[in-house]
Amino acid sequence: MERLAFAPDRIRNAQAIGYRDEDAKLIIEGLLVTAGADGQPHAAPMGPVVNAELTEWTLRPFASSTTFKLLRARPVAVFHVVDDVLPVVQAALGIEVDLRFEQGTDGDWILADCCHWFKLEVTDWNVSTQRKEARARVTERGVKRPFWGWNRAKHAVLEATILATRLHLADRHAIADDLATLKQAVEKTAGDREWAAWNLVQEFIDRSA
Numbered sequence: 001m002e003r004l005a006f007a008p009d010r011i012r013n014a015q016a017i018g019y020r021d022e023d024a025k026l027i028i029e030g031l032l033v034t035a036g037a038d039g040q041p042h043a044a045p046m047g048p049v050v051n052a053e054l055t056e057w058t059l060r061p062f063a064s065s066t067t068f069k070l071l072r073a074r075p076v077a078v079f080h081v082v083d084d085v086l087p088v089v090q091a092a093l094g095i096e097v098d099l100r101f102e103q104g105t106d107g108d109w110i111l112a113d114c115c116h117w118f119k120l121e122v123t124d125w126n127v128s129t130q131r132k133e134a135r136a137r138v139t140e141r142g143v144k145r146p147f148w149g150w151n152r153a154k155h156a157v158l159e160a161t162i163l164a165t166r167l168h169l170a171d172r173h174a175i176a177d178d179l180a181t182l183k184q185a186v187e188k189t190a191g192d193r194e195w196a197a198w199n200l201v202q203e204f205i206d207r208s209a
């Protein structure tokens with residue numbers, strides 16, 4: 001944890017200026033893999049709230065999500081830090097996902113191609129809100145390969161995917177403007193995977209117009 005030594009100061013500073021502990025936390029985005037009643041893996045992009053050390057986790061699946069139902073039935077999941085946006089888009093938009101899984105311990109699934117992974121066990125639920133909250137502890141973690149690196153197209157695709165999953169909440173003109181801005185980053189920095197992912201998002205949004 002040497003490299004994260006800034007984090008306690010940051011959290012203390014946040015508290016000193018009146019933020020609550022919760023505000024000093026942040027969201028990590030990646031693929032959460034649960035297992036169905038048939039034992040098969042189910043992947044969905046999720047953004048849990050974490051502390052900087054990645055030791056405290058709160059998953060926030062919507063009540064309508066398959067992930068919520070699967071987690072209620074079996075309160076264990078593996079969260080993956082990934083750097084390929086294509087399967088993230090596919091899973092978010094309900095398109096067949098191009099992922100390989102390896103069997104973990106106790107019927108869990110780990111993505112064959114990920115950077116690092118965290119096996120999480122839900123310790124308690126708050127189901128009183130629309131977005132359900134599951135506090136979880138890390139029971140196992142591993143590193144598979146180094147993170148490829150930052151790339152603005154990957155981030156732009158993620159933002160566009162979030163827009164696509166919230167079409168019912170937003171104004172169509174605002175979405176078109178946001179997409180045009182995001183596309184500039186794609187045009188400047190995307191590789192084949194990012195373009196393929198971008199095109200899926202664009203088609204999804206066009207189809208639901």
Ligand SMILES: Cc1cc2nc3c(=O)[nH]c(=O)nc-3n(C[C@H](O)[C@H](O)[C@H](O)COP(=O)(O)O)c2cc1C
Pocket residue numbers: 029030043044045046047048060061062064065066067068088091092093094158161162165
């Ligand atoms: C980067 C990113 C983060 C997301 N985070 C969440 C989240 O924290 N909770 C949630 O319910 N949906 C989140 N979503 C949307 C879900 O991935 C999407 O609704 C998905 O279809 C849910 O899949 P499921 O119903 O198969 O579980 C996120 C999507 C993206 C692209």
